Amino acid sequence: MSWVDGKPAPGLSVHDRGLAYGDGLFETIRVRSARPQLFERHLQRLQDGCQRLGLACDLPALSAEILAFSAALGDGVAKLVITRGEGERGYAIPRASAPRRVLLGSPAPAYPIENAEQGVHLFACATRLAEQPRLAGLKHLNRLEQVLARAEWQDPAFAEGLMRDMSGRVVEGVFSNIFLVRDGRLSTPALHRCGVAGVMRAEIIEQARQLQLAVQVQDIAFEQLLCADEVFLCNSLFGIWPVRGLMEHRWSAGPLTRKLQGRLVELSGNS
Amino acid sequence: MSWVDGKPAPGLSVHDRGLAYGDGLFETIRVRSARPQLFERHLQRLQDGCQRLGLACDLPALSAEILAFSAALGDGVAKLVITRGEGERGYAIPRASAPRRVLLGSPAPAYPIENAEQGVHLFACATRLAEQPRLAGLKHLNRLEQVLARAEWQDPAFAEGLMRDMSGRVVEGVFSNIFLVRDGRLSTPALHRCGVAGVMRAEIIEQARQLQLAVQVQDIAFEQLLCADEVFLCNSLFGIWPVRGLMEHRWSAGPLTRKLQGRLVELSGNS
Known part of the structure; x- marks a missing residue:
């Protein structure tokens, strides 16, 4: 199960700055009974991270997206990757860059x-x-x-x-x-x-x-x-x-x- | 113009370790008259980098791919991204990982x-x-x-x-x-x-x-x-x-x- 910018999708653009430079953040969220655990703490860290990297993150929209994904996942792990979105070649941050959200679902880890x-x-x-x-x-x-x-x-x-x-x-x-x-x-x-x-x-x-x-x-x-x-x-x-x-x-x-x-x-x- | 694993493609899997961890390398190659400049040096650096990161890179195949891409590009910049390929969640390198090649073409930069x-x-x-x-x-x-x-x-x-x-x-x-x-x-x-x-x-x-x-x-x-x-x-x-x-x-x-x-x-x- 994977969503890109809120919609089911298997891939993302080869021009994404997440791939080019690792220009982004991630969260690994335990989901139980369709609900993300320690959710406020994950959101808080995302907010802090976006601020420090200068990523313009719409936190309420992101929060709603993670909740919807968790509801669809039921039980397991929701990994969120948020990148600075697409850009041309070069480190300079594009003026019109819009952060991209990737959500990946996987089963709960089977640790002994x-x-x-x-x-x-x-x-x-x-x-x-x-x-x-x-x-x-x-x-x-x-x-x-x-x-x-x-x-x-x-x-x-x-x-x-x-x-x-x-x-x-x-x-x-x-x-x-x-x-x-x-x-x-x-x-x-x-x-x-x-x-x-x-x-x-x-x-x-x-x-x-x-x-x-x-x-x-x-x-x-x-x-x-x-x-x-x-x-x-x-x-x-x-x-x-x-x-x-x-x-x-x-x-x-x-x-x-x-x-x-x-x-x-x-x-x-x-x- | 973009190729993934040797074929024209606009995107790559959301499970690629290049996105997840920046687990890979890149080269930015000037292409003139359909030929990659300083090509042997780029290949040498790729080989060194793959060795140091433990990436199993088929250098002759990669070289042929870059030459074909350069021929198609004509003049400009060929950016090669080589990643450790797809993997499940977690830092451990998958046993069956196959490096992924992404080639991106862009015009020659217009520096003053x-x-x-x-x-x-x-x-x-x-x-x-x-x-x-x-x-x-x-x-x-x-x-x-x-x-x-x-x-x-x-x-x-x-x-x-x-x-x-x-x-x-x-x-x-x-x-x-x-x-x-x-x-x-x-x-x-x-x-x-x-x-x-x-x-x-x-x-x-x-x-x-x-x-x-x-x-x-x-x-x-x-x-x-x-x-x-x-x-x-x-x-x-x-x-x-x-x-x-x-x-x-x-x-x-x-x-x-x-x-x-x-x-x-x-x-x-x-x-």
């Missing part, structure tokens, strides 16, 4: 239940994230770093890969964000140099605060990760996965990880 | 003749290039930095913009490479941290050597640029443009710049 229950092993990716403050935090379409990092391992024993920045700081997973617990305190990497500010990361920060758990958003050295009492990953499709292994280090799923997992299950049941 | 004769003014872009050795030098499809940099100025008095890296080193123009002359010696920035290794840059290095002019490929600080005797830009479409202004600094087109411009004109006449 053990990932959430027992936790996952993280592959330590050699590919580092470049530091680019103007793009940091955005879920933009320039994703070659993630492609290269994901290509570093084939062994299904690793459910995710850890990505660091050029200075070795812990940033995120290839397709998820990361949290640490140390002495009962939650922290997650600051994302002002690189990384994607995930909607589930934002949701977890909010839920932790409601549970009176402060979350420090800060630089995290690799050594701090290795000294953590608990480590977990999150994204909008799988929720929370405890991390049980990274290189020779082992963790068990700890009490804060379980508490937050439970909280998400509750919320998802209520939604 | 004064750019080459009197030289151009450079806009000093605030957008810096992130340092990513794994992608440095490649003409890949992740070009948001160039889009943001090009959007910094609208004034047509600036024909190009200067881009620096995060440490302030001179790297390149938004759509060109840069050379300096100081005390009769040519230099151009090293591109192992960021930047695009242009085919015209490679051609100029080669031509300079044939003229017994050594070219230093090295880190270049902003101050070194400002102290240069001559500065020029190059790319495969416009050849060489002397730089006459950057902020309050002024240069005239010097003897080495003119010599190399003359050499390129000779070669282009002979091709």
Whole structure:
């Protein structure tokens, strides 16, 4: 199932700037019972992203389109790609450019239940994230770093890969964000140099605060990760996965990880 | 005029990884009298790029396709986009992925003749290039930095913009490479941290050597640029443009710049 600019279509113009330059953004939205989950957070991030890239986005129209697509999809994943639309050759933004929306439907991912229950092993990716403050935090379409990092391992024993920045700081997973617990305190990497500010990361920060758990958003050295009492990953499709292994280090799923997992299950049941 | 996988087509699949992640490369080739210019250099760069990204590229078939497209185009610009092809959602490279070729024809760019004769003014872009050795030098499809940099100025008095890296080193123009002359010696920035290794840059290095002019490929600080005797830009479409202004600094087109411009004109006449 795919829509382009609100209508079923299998393809888009070869002149689209999304193809030419990765000039656009995307969102990966879990849809349950015909309703997009964490929808307000996805819309908020889209709005922020469009503003930072100078994309003229009609948010109410876009919101209606995603809702209609979700209703048609029923259950699964709705991926929205929003590009700067068509343009002639050259980086200059066309005066008359109109953003293009692409919506792609796919089944809900079939992750093993053990990932959430027992936790996952993280592959330590050699590919580092470049530091680019103007793009940091955005879920933009320039994703070659993630492609290269994901290509570093084939062994299904690793459910995710850890990505660091050029200075070795812990940033995120290839397709998820990361949290640490140390002495009962939650922290997650600051994302002002690189990384994607995930909607589930934002949701977890909010839920932790409601549970009176402060979350420090800060630089995290690799050594701090290795000294953590608990480590977990999150994204909008799988929720929370405890991390049980990274290189020779082992963790068990700890009490804060379980508490937050439970909280998400509750919320998802209520939604 | 546009071809997808060797056949005329106006669009491509919404599932293409070029759109999803910028997972691919491109080349912008000047076509004169039905023949692609600097063709061996373009093919060489494609081959290098495909190897570094792990793209399985059938170079002889691709070469034949570009030649056929150029013959049909006659005169103008052939832009080749090569992507990793279609894939399901997710960064992992599909086992069965087949690279996709997109060829786009456009008229030769109508740059003012004064750019080459009197030289151009450079806009000093605030957008810096992130340092990513794994992608440095490649003409890949992740070009948001160039889009943001090009959007910094609208004034047509600036024909190009200067881009620096995060440490302030001179790297390149938004759509060109840069050379300096100081005390009769040519230099151009090293591109192992960021930047695009242009085919015209490679051609100029080669031509300079044939003229017994050594070219230093090295880190270049902003101050070194400002102290240069001559500065020029190059790319495969416009050849060489002397730089006459950057902020309050002024240069005239010097003897080495003119010599190399003359050499390129000779070669282009002979091709």
